[in-house]
Amino acid sequence: MSQACSSCLGRSQLIGELAPAIDTALERRPALGAEVLGLDDSALRSAFGSVQESRGMERATVTGVEAVCRHSKRFPQALLELEARGLDTPAAIFVAGGLDRLENVLDGPAVTIVGGRKASGYALDTAYGLGRSLAAAGITVISGLALGVDAAAHRGALDGGGSPLAVVASGADVAYPRTNRALRDRVVEEGVVISEMPPGSPAFRWAFPARNRIMAALGAMTIVVECRARSGSLITVRCAEKLQRVVGAVPGRIDSRLAEGSNGLIREGVQVITGASAVLDELFGVEMGPDGPRGAAIELDPTLGEVLDLAVAGSSPSAIGAELDLAPGRVRAMLGELELRGLIARDRLGGWSLRQQ
Amino acid sequence: MHTSVATFALEGVDSRQVAVEVDVRRGLPTFTVVGLPDAAVREARERVRAAVLNSGLDFPLSRVTANLAPADIRKSGPSFDLALAIGVLAASGQVPADAARDCAVCGELSLGGALRPIRGALAMAAGARAAGISRLVVPVQNGEEASLVEGVRILPVPNLAAMAALLRGECDPEPPRRRPPAPRPPGPDLSDVRGQADARRALEIAAAGGHSLLLVGPPGAGKTMLARRLPGILPEPGFDEAMEITRIRSVAGLGDGSLALDRPFRAPHHTISASGLVGGGSVPRPGELTLAHRGVLFLDEMAEFSRHALEALREPLEAGRVSVTRGQRTLDFPARVMLVGACNDCPCGRREGTCQCAAVDLARYSRRLSGPVLDRIDLVCRLDPAPPPSDGHEPPGEATDAVRGRVAAARELQSARLRGAAHCNSEMDPRTTYRTVRVEPRAFRALASSPGFASLTGRGHDRVLRVARTIADLEGCHQVSGDHIQEAIGFRVSRSLEMV
Numbered sequence: 001m002s003q004a005c006s007s008c009l010g011r012s013q014l015i016g017e018l019a020p021a022i023d024t025a026l027e028r029r030p031a032l033g034a035e036v037l038g039l040d041d042s043a044l045r046s047a048f049g050s051v052q053e054s055r056g057m058e059r060a061t062v063t064g065v066e067a068v069c070r071h072s073k074r075f076p077q078a079l080l081e082l083e084a085r086g087l088d089t090p091a092a093i094f095v096a097g098g099l100d101r102l103e104n105v106l107d108g109p110a111v112t113i114v115g116g117r118k119a120s121g122y123a124l125d126t127a128y129g130l131g132r133s134l135a136a137a138g139i140t141v142i143s144g145l146a147l148g149v150d151a152a153a154h155r156g157a158l159d160g161g162g163s164p165l166a167v168v169a170s171g172a173d174v175a176y177p178r179t180n181r182a183l184r185d186r187v188v189e190e191g192v193v194i195s196e197m198p199p200g201s202p203a204f205r206w207a208f209p210a211r212n213r214i215m216a217a218l219g220a221m222t223i224v225v226e227c228r229a230r231s232g233s234l235i236t237v238r239c240a241e242k243l244q245r246v247v248g249a250v251p252g253r254i255d256s257r258l259a260e261g262s263n264g265l266i267r268e269g270v271q272v273i274t275g276a277s278a279v280l281d282e283l284f285g286v287e288m289g290p291d292g293p294r295g296a297a298i299e300l301d302p303t304l305g306e307v308l309d310l311a312v313a314g315s316s317p318s319a320i321g322a323e324l325d326l327a328p329g330r331v332r333a334m335l336g337e338l339e340l341r342g343l344i345a346r347d348r349l350g351g352w353s354l355r356q357q
Numbered sequence: 358m359h360t361s362v363a364t365f366a367l368e369g370v371d372s373r374q375v376a377v378e379v380d381v382r383r384g385l386p387t388f389t390v391v392g393l394p395d396a397a398v399r400e401a402r403e404r405v406r407a408a409v410l411n412s413g414l415d416f417p418l419s420r421v422t423a424n425l426a427p428a429d430i431r432k433s434g435p436s437f438d439l440a441l442a443i444g445v446l447a448a449s450g451q452v453p454a455d456a457a458r459d460c461a462v463c464g465e466l467s468l469g470g471a472l473r474p475i476r477g478a479l480a481m482a483a484g485a486r487a488a489g490i491s492r493l494v495v496p497v498q499n500g501e502e503a504s505l506v507e508g509v510r511i512l513p514v515p516n517l518a519a520m521a522a523l524l525r526g527e528c529d530p531e532p533p534r535r536r537p538p539a540p541r542p543p544g545p546d547l548s549d550v551r552g553q554a555d556a557r558r559a560l561e562i563a564a565a566g567g568h569s570l571l572l573v574g575p576p577g578a579g580k581t582m583l584a585r586r587l588p589g590i591l592p593e594p595g596f597d598e599a600m601e602i603t604r605i606r607s608v609a610g611l612g613d614g615s616l617a618l619d620r621p622f623r624a625p626h627h628t629i630s631a632s633g634l635v636g637g638g639s640v641p642r643p644g645e646l647t648l649a650h651r652g653v654l655f656l657d658e659m660a661e662f663s664r665h666a667l668e669a670l671r672e673p674l675e676a677g678r679v680s681v682t683r684g685q686r687t688l689d690f691p692a693r694v695m696l697v698g699a700c701n702d703c704p705c706g707r708r709e710g711t712c713q714c715a716a717v718d719l720a721r722y723s724r725r726l727s728g729p730v731l732d733r734i735d736l737v738c739r740l741d742p743a744p745p746p747s748d749g750h751e752p753p754g755e756a757t758d759a760v761r762g763r764v765a766a767a768r769e770l771q772s773a774r775l776r777g778a779a780h781c782n783s784e785m786d787p788r789t790t791y792r793t794v795r796v797e798p799r800a801f802r803a804l805a806s807s808p809g810f811a812s813l814t815g816r817g818h819d820r821v822l823r824v825a826r827t828i829a830d831l832e833g834c835h836q837v838s839g840d841h842i843q844e845a846i847g848f849r850v851s852r853s854l855e856m857v
Binding site: 316317318319321322327328329330331332333334335336337339340 | 552553554555556557558738739740741804828840841842843844845846847848849
């Protein structure tokens with residue numbers, strides 16, 4: 001049974017048809033995209049040229065993409081808050097990966113991770129680590145499948161065994177950017193990709209700021225990993241603030257232009273995110289997780305845990321072996337296991353450090 | 358009247374047959390050598406004339422012309438002296454003209470007529486066998502070495518007079534006597550190394566599979582000490598390997614005239630040039646890499662070697678041979694080595710606590726190693742700082758003999774499995790690796806799903822499998838388990854996670 005009524009689908013169709021005209025009109029100020037969507041059908045038509053009455057939903061029913069409209073019970077309730085806070089609730093959203101999974105994914109706590117397309121290696125590592133640890137802790141990671149921070153967060157969430165949610169500016173069935181095609185396919189496989197644009201729609205510049213409001217609404221918290229002074233990530237932050245969601249930012253280098261925007265947020269007083277535990281503390285209270293008090297993030301066999309502690313404290317493998325009475329090969333095997341599980345990283349010349357958790 | 362005498366010219370570590378043609382006829386007394394001789398060969402004229410006269414023979418007062426054929430390859434070195442002298446004697450009728458027919462001669466002459474030893478006698482004997490020549494005359498000092506080649510009768514000769522007597526059929530030299538193989542010379546022993554359990558393990562794995570190894574540590578930690586003990590734990594070279602080692606040593610003029618029983622250990626200084634390292638020169642000579650063939654090439658202060666020199670190592674290390682092209686010809690030198698590198702933690706060598714290096718210096722230092730060499734390193738191991746002086750009561754470390762026993766057992770498993778496809782695990786090509794490294798299916802599934810495994814590149818992946826195979830061999834296991842792979846990963850060169 002369809003979860004979208006024809007008037008809502010008509011509205012989506014209209015936006016899809018007007019999208020190129022809106023793109024031309026907003027060429028200089030794509031950030032207004034979210035506000036344009038607040039106009040009603042007739043205002044849109046008069047502003048961006050008239051098209052004939054909706055030609056029905058032939059484009060909206062692409063294989064693998066389901067539609068759900070605001071009048072359905074299965075529509076994400078968080079998006080209805082947009083309207084209450086003076087933003088526009090999309091008439092319908094299109095889901096690749098299954099409506100059931102979308103409901104599942106949004107059933108528990110969710111966190112939105114955003115950041116620049118051009119990002120430092122540190123930011124990519126951090127986004128990956130946050131994505132993986134949060135996913136492993138049972139939290140849905142929401143991001144936008146763009147290059148850079150978005151992709152790293154999704155990758156981390158997938159590697160952490162989670163079902164990530166991607167909100168894209170193109171149609172939900174379109175891989176944009178093309179270099180992320182493989183990643184997008186993985187996300188559709190394990191999680192969901194959603195969009196308010198009808199299937200097949202290319203990515204218009206104005207649609208990015210517009211979709212940011214959806215990302216902000218779906219997450220209980222929005223985290224900026226790294227962004228420049230003028231960045232789409234800041235639009236997400238403003239929406240999140242309007243929606244009274246928690247906002248956090250990862251501290252970056254003070255002399256890096258790449259981190260100017262995110263560091264600015266910290267100056268404004270948003271939460272300082274120093275790791276996944278900071279996010280969990282903020283969402284559930286100190287030392288609490290989604291299911292009550294949280295233990296070690298990852299269960300380790302006791303010896304492995306001791307090896308981890310010693311290695312991170314700077315002990316050499318020989319010293320670890322002597323301390324724990326392990327054969328040298330055994331120590332290396334355990335260090336290899338810790339590295340495989342992503343708990344430690346090595347520098348090129350053979351020392352260890354704890355990976356971002 | 359003219360004659361032709363067979364001899365051999367060295368070409369890389371091989372030899373090539375050369376015919377020395379001598380023509381003696383009436384005319385002004387001159388002695389000319391043609392056929393692309395280098396300076397040492399042209400000077401042979403004076404040595405030959407003096408040696409002939411000082412041996413109680415006559416040097417013809419005629420026009421003497423010698424040609425070294427084929428005339429298009431460059432002849433170098435003094436090993437043509439004897440052939441020239443015999444050509445002159447035969448062409449002037451002092452020895453029977455056809456006496457040297459089924460025979461090749463090599464040797465340098467002194468002015469007094471005595472024969473001096475030459476480089477590459479083994480390669481020449483091998484060349485003689487390949488060319489179907491049944492007898493080879495060499496200086497007595499080279500007799501034992503040349504006789505290592507079966508199927509050629511070696512005639513060791515002390516001087517030109519004896520040579521002339523041999524050709525006239527007046528005497529028959531005794532075949533060279535082989536000295537009984539000397540016991541393996543005792544090298545430095547592993548029991549001298551205190552502590553360093555981890556580095557000992559790395560050394561053992563490296564030796565067992567022929568893997569390359571990088572030792573990192575502060576000065577005085579014992580990097581060089583460990584590396585020098587590596588040849589001791591390698592298995593003794595088999596006959597074929599010993600022949601290869603002996604041949605290279607002989608060509609380089611480093612041999613002692615008998616079969617090499619020890620594996621080479623070469624430790625060139627870090628100021629060495631690229632051609633010194635991999636071989637070269639206008640007449641190509643083997644470089645340190647080839648001199649370390651079937652042994653250990655130790656690069657101490659690896660980060661200090663010139664980038665050019667390190668870069669030149671890459672391809673030969675992978676291929677196991679060096680190709681040197683000079684003029685129109687390309688020579689191949691064998692180069693199957695175990696590469697052992699050593700470097701400090703940081704440029705000043707005092708990383709813990711007292712180091713004053715700036716972050717950029719540290720980054721530059723590790724970058725110097727990164728591209729060209731770390732790609733070829735199988736195991737990295739960081740040494741502990743030197744332990745405090747012992748009170749003499751702590752037990753010595755495990756001795757070389759015990760470790761060598763385990764290494765030899767692991768190598769036997771390898772040669773049984775590889776059946777000639779490769780010498781040891783580190784030499785397996787990707788196909789052989791894929792074919793021979795069996796990982797327990799359950800362990801493999803667990804690994805493949807772990808986040809770190811995905812970041813291994815294809816080459817890194819094979820490298821880990823080869824090292825894991827060696828670790829399994831050390832434990833006598835037929836299948837590679839998850840533990841073996843994890844240990845291999847624990848020792849591997851790591852790089853930061855690669856992401857878009």
